[in-house]
Amino acid sequence: MSLYTLLGALEIGLIFSLVALGVYISFRLLRFPDLTVDGSFPLGGAVAATMIAAGHDPFTATIAATLAGAVAGLLTGWLNVSLKIMDLLASILMMIALYSINLRIMGKPNVPLITEPTVFNLLQPEALADYVFRPLLLVLVVLAVKLALDAYFSTQSGLAIRATGSNARMARAQGVNTGMAILAGMALSNALVGLAGALFAQTQGGADISMGVGTIVIGLAAVIVGESLLPSRKLYLATIAVILGAIVYRFFIALALNSDFIGLQAQDLNLVTAVLVTVALVVPRLRAHWSGKKGA
Amino acid sequence: MLKASELRLTFNPGTPIETQALRGMSLEIPTGQFVTVIGSNGAGKSTFLNAVSGEQRVDSGKIEIDGIDMTRQPVWGRARHVARVFQDPLAGTCEDLTIEENMALAKMRGERRGFSFAVKPALREEFRAQLSTLGLGLENRLSDRIGLLSGGQRQAVSLLMAALQPSRLLLLDEHTAALDPRTAAFVLELTVRIVAEHKLTTMMVTHSMRQALDVGQRTVMLHQGRVVLDVSGKEREGLDVHHLLDMFEKVRGEKIDDDALLLG
Ligand SMILES: Nc1ncnc2c1ncn2[C@@H]1O[C@H](COP(=O)(O)OP(=O)(O)OP(=O)(O)O)[C@@H](O)[C@H]1O
Numbered sequence: 335m336s337l338y339t340l341l342g343a344l345e346i347g348l349i350f351s352l353v354a355l356g357v358y359i360s361f362r363l364l365r366f367p368d369l370t371v372d373g374s375f376p377l378g379g380a381v382a383a384t385m386i387a388a389g390h391d392p393f394t395a396t397i398a399a400t401l402a403g404a405v406a407g408l409l410t411g412w413l414n415v416s417l418k419i420m421d422l423l424a425s426i427l428m429m430i431a432l433y434s435i436n437l438r439i440m441g442k443p444n445v446p447l448i449t450e451p452t453v454f455n456l457l458q459p460e461a462l463a464d465y466v467f468r469p470l471l472l473v474l475v476v477l478a479v480k481l482a483l484d485a486y487f488s489t490q491s492g493l494a495i496r497a498t499g500s501n502a503r504m505a506r507a508q509g510v511n512t513g514m515a516i517l518a519g520m521a522l523s524n525a526l527v528g529l530a531g532a533l534f535a536q537t538q539g540g541a542d543i544s545m546g547v548g549t550i551v552i553g554l555a556a557v558i559v560g561e562s563l564l565p566s567r568k569l570y571l572a573t574i575a576v577i578l579g580a581i582v583y584r585f586f587i588a589l590a591l592n593s594d595f596i597g598l599q600a601q602d603l604n605l606v607t608a609v610l611v612t613v614a615l616v617v618p619r620l621r622a623h624w625s626g627k628k629g630a
Numbered sequence: 631m632l633k634a635s636e637l638r639l640t641f642n643p644g645t646p647i648e649t650q651a652l653r654g655m656s657l658e659i660p661t662g663q664f665v666t667v668i669g670s671n672g673a674g675k676s677t678f679l680n681a682v683s684g685e686q687r688v689d690s691g692k693i694e695i696d697g698i699d700m701t702r703q704p705v706w707g708r709a710r711h712v713a714r715v716f717q718d719p720l721a722g723t724c725e726d727l728t729i730e731e732n733m734a735l736a737k738m739r740g741e742r743r744g745f746s747f748a749v750k751p752a753l754r755e756e757f758r759a760q761l762s763t764l765g766l767g768l769e770n771r772l773s774d775r776i777g778l779l780s781g782g783q784r785q786a787v788s789l790l791m792a793a794l795q796p797s798r799l800l801l802l803d804e805h806t807a808a809l810d811p812r813t814a815a816f817v818l819e820l821t822v823r824i825v826a827e828h829k830l831t832t833m834m835v836t837h838s839m840r841q842a843l844d845v846g847q848r849t850v851m852l853h854q855g856r857v858v859l860d861v862s863g864k865e866r867e868g869l870d871v872h873h874l875l876d877m878f879e880k881v882r883g884e885k886i887d888d889d890a891l892l893l894g
């Protein structure tokens with residue numbers, strides 16, 4: 335693998351670590367199986383690309399995309415909390431609704447960003463090549479998000495969200511409005527996914543209606559890979575694990591696709607993902623099995 | 631003060647499995663009183679406590695706490711006034727959170743939760759001091775996940791948590807039932823101590839007649855969703871477990887006769 339592909343993999347891995355953090359919030363902290371991300375990721379891309387193409391400032395566009403993601407999460411939460419639709423189904427409804435909404439926003443199946451400014455090329459110093467600067471900036475963004483999340487989830491309000499996911503009955507008995515906690519958590523989760531979509535569109539030369547396909551699987555894969563690399567229930571370690579998971583996952587994909595001797599091609603990506611997730615799911619159990627034997 | 635009047639609650643109305651769990655249940659508990667609640671399986675004890683805490687909505691009737699109408703309030707809205715310890719030790723704590731995080735959650739019971747850190751150094755010291763009164767060594771395990779503790783330990787912490795924040799009513803539903811006899815005795819002792827210390831208005835459901843008479847100042851017996859026996863003061867002091875058992879049998883017999891009459 336060349337340095338170029340390596341940095342490219344790191345770049346995409348970092349962007350998807352934001353998705354993975356979002357998925358960690360919904361699936362792990364809230365225990366809400368949320369497929370909205372397959373819609374909120376392209377939503378972020380669509381909002382950012384459309385706004386930038388229309389001449390808006392890329393930073394404003396990125397913030398708007400993040401907020402759009404939050405609204406999508408809020409709506410999924412609302413379908414579940416207020417209309418009492420089963421969590422998984424609520425998120426599927428939101429996901430397919432977003433497909434149409436994203437098309438409406440873009441007005442066509444894709445919005446290219448070729449010569450337009452992006453948050454990356456606006457900040458880029460002369461001395462650095464773009465493929466070096468992008469992952470560098472993303473490391474800072476992801477680190478800032480990670481630290482902010484760690485801090486938030488140890489506040490009273492963040493603790494209420496974690497309690498809601500862990501034991502809703504207890505949370506209510508302690509006066510937590512669990513419905514509101516679910517809405518807040520879902521908004522936060524999908525805001526991160528929307529942000530990831532906006533950054534993805536700005537690094538990949540535009541937004542495409544199909545850019546969201548499989549986002550949830552990649553996010554989950556990152557969470558699962560991360561958890562098997564660094565198993566810990568401590569939140570600040572778990573967030574590191576999830577980020578590492580996203581990056582490692584992306585490296586594996588790059589490795590698999592770039593190794594001529596394996597002969598894999600881009601269309602094998604989903605198969606590789608499935609195999610990787612399976613391995614990541616089985617390894618901890620095997621490890622427990624082996625250490626159990628040693629103990630006996 | 632708790633004032634529950636004419637509570638009615640029917641599960642699965644209009645179906646073959648219809649159950650009238652509360653049938654005109656009324657009970658008043660003056661501030662500071664410790665009431666023990668007994669009654670056979672299915673008498674409606676848990677349903678009554680759930681109605682008071684808001685987990686079950688009543689079909690009709692009124693629930694007031696210190697004059698505030700709570701009947702339509704959700705669980706989290708009543709939490710400011712009502713503290714609870716559940717029968718299942720796993721139910722009252724969040725196993726994924728640490729001991730101190732669980733306590734921090736309880737410390738804010740019923741209050742607005744803001745963006746300041748939940749566990750601050752001063753609070754941690756308070757928790758440590760509280761935990762050390764248990765004599766279980768938990769004061770050194772503040773940042774352990776609470777899921778690592780035994781059921782008895784968790785129940786003891788739950789009791790502490792219930793008293794971290796003032797409440798107008800403490801609800802205990804067979805909170806020692808899942809524990810081994812020694813641990814149960816310890817938790818009961820702790821209950822009596824905490825209730826006395828904070829002068830809590832308390833309702834404790836128990837299946838042990840002995841406990842029901844030994845603890846608190848008043849004992850009520852529920853049967854078929856109603857209070858059928860209510861003793862306190864001198865009358866209660868004179869009672870023995872077998873008196874209680876006799877009354878138990880008697881009301882049960884009478885009630886069955888009642889129903890027979892109604893059906894006939
Ligand atoms: N969620 C529910 N759905 C349907 N029926 C219920 C429900 N909860 C309780 N019941 C029924 O209501 C009646 C009263 O139950 P409750 O749990 O209040 O009794 P209890 O006095 O607490 O009994 P125990 O001593 O066994 O705990 C029972 O007949 C029970 O089967």
Ligand SMILES: [Mg+2]
Nearest residue numbers: 675676677803
């Ligand atoms: Mg019961």
